[in-house]
Amino acid sequence: MLHDLRKRLFPEDLHYRRWLRMLRIYALSAGLVAGSVDLVVDSVANGGVEATTLLAASITALVTILLVTGAFLASREIAQNNARRMIRRLEDSVIDGSLPHMPSLGWELFDRGREATLRLLEDRDEKIAGLQRELEFYRPLAEDMPGLELLFDLDGRLVWANPAVHTLTGYSAAECLQAADPACLWVYAKDHGSLRAMLTVALQGEPREGQELRVQHRDGTLRWYACRWYSLRDAQGGICGIRMSAQDVQARKDAELKLLENVAALRRAQALKEHYLKRSNDERMRLAALLEMLSVGILFVDHDHRVVYANQRCATMWGLGDRNDMVGVRDEIVLAKTGAQRVDNQAYLQHVEEVVSQQQENTVYDIYCSDGRVIRERSSGVPSAEGDMLIGRVWIFEDITETLQTQARLTELAERDPLTGLYNRRRFHEDLGRMLAESNRRKEALGLLIFDVDNFKDINEAHGHQSGDEMLCALATELRQVIRRNELLFRLGGDEFAILVAQPTLESVAYIARRVAQRAEQLRLEFNDETCQLSISIGVALAPLHAHDVDSLVQAADRALYQAKADGRNCWRMAFRWNGEEPHVASFISNAPETLQ
Numbered sequence: 001m002l003h004d005l006r007k008r009l010f011p012e013d014l015h016y017r018r019w020l021r022m023l024r025i026y027a028l029s030a031g032l033v034a035g036s037v038d039l040v041v042d043s044v045a046n047g048g049v050e051a052t053t054l055l056a057a058s059i060t061a062l063v064t065i066l067l068v069t070g071a072f073l074a075s076r077e078i079a080q081n082n083a084r085r086m087i088r089r090l091e092d093s094v095i096d097g098s099l100p101h102m103p104s105l106g107w108e109l110f111d112r113g114r115e116a117t118l119r120l121l122e123d124r125d126e127k128i129a130g131l132q133r134e135l136e137f138y139r140p141l142a143e144d145m146p147g148l149e150l151l152f153d154l155d156g157r158l159v160w161a162n163p164a165v166h167t168l169t170g171y172s173a174a175e176c177l178q179a180a181d182p183a184c185l186w187v188y189a190k191d192h193g194s195l196r197a198m199l200t201v202a203l204q205g206e207p208r209e210g211q212e213l214r215v216q217h218r219d220g221t222l223r224w225y226a227c228r229w230y231s232l233r234d235a236q237g238g239i240c241g242i243r244m245s246a247q248d249v250q251a252r253k254d255a256e257l258k259l260l261e262n263v264a265a266l267r268r269a270q271a272l273k274e275h276y277l278k279r280s281n282d283e284r285m286r287l288a289a290l291l292e293m294l295s296v297g298i299l300f301v302d303h304d305h306r307v308v309y310a311n312q313r314c315a316t317m318w319g320l321g322d323r324n325d326m327v328g329v330r331d332e333i334v335l336a337k338t339g340a341q342r343v344d345n346q347a348y349l350q351h352v353e354e355v356v357s358q359q360q361e362n363t364v365y366d367i368y369c370s371d372g373r374v375i376r377e378r379s380s381g382v383p384s385a386e387g388d389m390l391i392g393r394v395w396i397f398e399d400i401t402e403t404l405q406t407q408a409r410l411t412e413l414a415e416r417d418p419l420t421g422l423y424n425r426r427r428f429h430e431d432l433g434r435m436l437a438e439s440n441r442r443k444e445a446l447g448l449l450i451f452d453v454d455n456f457k458d459i460n461e462a463h464g465h466q467s468g469d470e471m472l473c474a475l476a477t478e479l480r481q482v483i484r485r486n487e488l489l490f491r492l493g494g495d496e497f498a499i500l501v502a503q504p505t506l507e508s509v510a511y512i513a514r515r516v517a518q519r520a521e522q523l524r525l526e527f528n529d530e531t532c533q534l535s536i537s538i539g540v541a542l543a544p545l546h547a548h549d550v551d552s553l554v555q556a557a558d559r560a561l562y563q564a565k566a567d568g569r570n571c572w573r574m575a576f577r578w579n580g581e582e583p584h585v586a587s588f589i590s591n592a593p594e595t596l597q
């Protein structure tokens, strides 16, 4: 049995011999103990113990104790050596991954330990096999990852790279592993520092996400990658390596770049828009201030017929209160509210209807108000910025009452003779042209009487210029009373006057000439207690009887007047009938009206 045990557990003889030697020592010790005990027993049985016997027995016992102690120590060393040897075998088997040859020692304690160890090892093998299967399962996943997958050890050395590294960088996994600085083999030079910083942080157990760097392919092209760093931990939780997982984000980078460009373009556009908006607002404020300062009322109505803008002048002009209250109100409401102020509201509404429906441009319409005001209205369509449509209509209201009054006064001044208050030569020519045209159009006659005070120079010289003025004024006043509704009296200048007669007959103008001459003759004025009297000479011409146009009609009347002067004054003469030749002056005198017939 010992031999078998030796062969199974200790192939070397050294330990066996030591063990055998120990057994012999035990046997010898047992013999010595038995001999000494036998000697002492014999001595006791023989009736006494001799000193020599006792000494011999004592020495024998002492030797026996020493032998047993030595055997015990030797067997303990052997046991320890055997245990160490088994442990070494276990360690070896753990290292090379094989189950150790552990035969039974035949001792219960050792065998229990052996069986427990074998169970542990079998468990370990099963786990290893399981891990192996898992590894085989996951390996394709790791190797087929589309991005870069790299493993670094704790010294930052690359220990594994997935096959995709070849496609993505142009360097094979083997080339990467052999390179002195494999990561920097294909990381863009400007990003080497970033990569080292990321690796350092990851090795410190603080991996970060979202860091990006550029990978430069062997062919020189650059692409952006997003890196994720993971700490690989062992069973005790300590960091045993670093995994870097990098995904191509070039498309996202391109999109981001495009987005940034678009955002920049948008910002520029926004800034430009704000700039123009500010300018537009400034412009609007300036325009609003300008519109408020204008003396005209301004009303803008959009194409939906609602008031969009009205200045305060407009609101005040039409008695509509605050201009802001007008905004948003329909134009028909505004027209209705202001209708009572217009003399002929119906005509105005019709005008507005025509202007709006026919989209008339730059129309002018004078609105006569019941309070005496005259408001001139102008309107025009407002085109859109594109110019393809009208966005509304602007109405401008100008109170021209004062203007018209001033104009009337100026016209009066320009057309009136300041001395006598009669219409002057300018107005005479205007009215003559207008009435002659009207007469021609209606195929009616027009009569012209031109008369001159006889020897007025003498009156001036005799009584003074002032007296001459007074005489002229008195004559004008007198003749005003003679003039009828269809007759107009003018002072042509100096002592010369004229009368225009609408729709005359030869009889009627003769009658007027007589009447005028008589009233002039009857006029009496006192100068320096001296009664003064005057007479006039009259030239008469009719259109179209004696002339067809203004100049020839005046000329005919002038010639008749000249004839009256030549015939001794204080008479009237009529031009000859016009027969296409030079008109001849009639030789009728004022006190012979019957000869007209």
Ligand SMILES: Nc1nc2c(ncn2[C@@H]2O[C@H](COP(=O)(O)OP(=O)(O)OP(=O)(O)O)[C@@H](O)[C@H]2O)c(=O)[nH]1
Pocket (backbone or CB within 6 Å): 419, 452, 453, 454, 455, 456, 457, 458, 460, 464, 465, 466, 467, 468, 469, 472, 493, 494, 495, 565, 569
């Ligand atoms: N007082 C006064 N005299 C005027 C005015 N305008 C012109 N005269 C004068 O009127 C006179 C007109 O004279 P004439 O018409 O040429 O001659 P006349 O003396 O009237 O003689 P006949 O016309 O030939 O009958 C001139 O002496 C002018 O100086 C005026 O406004 N006031």
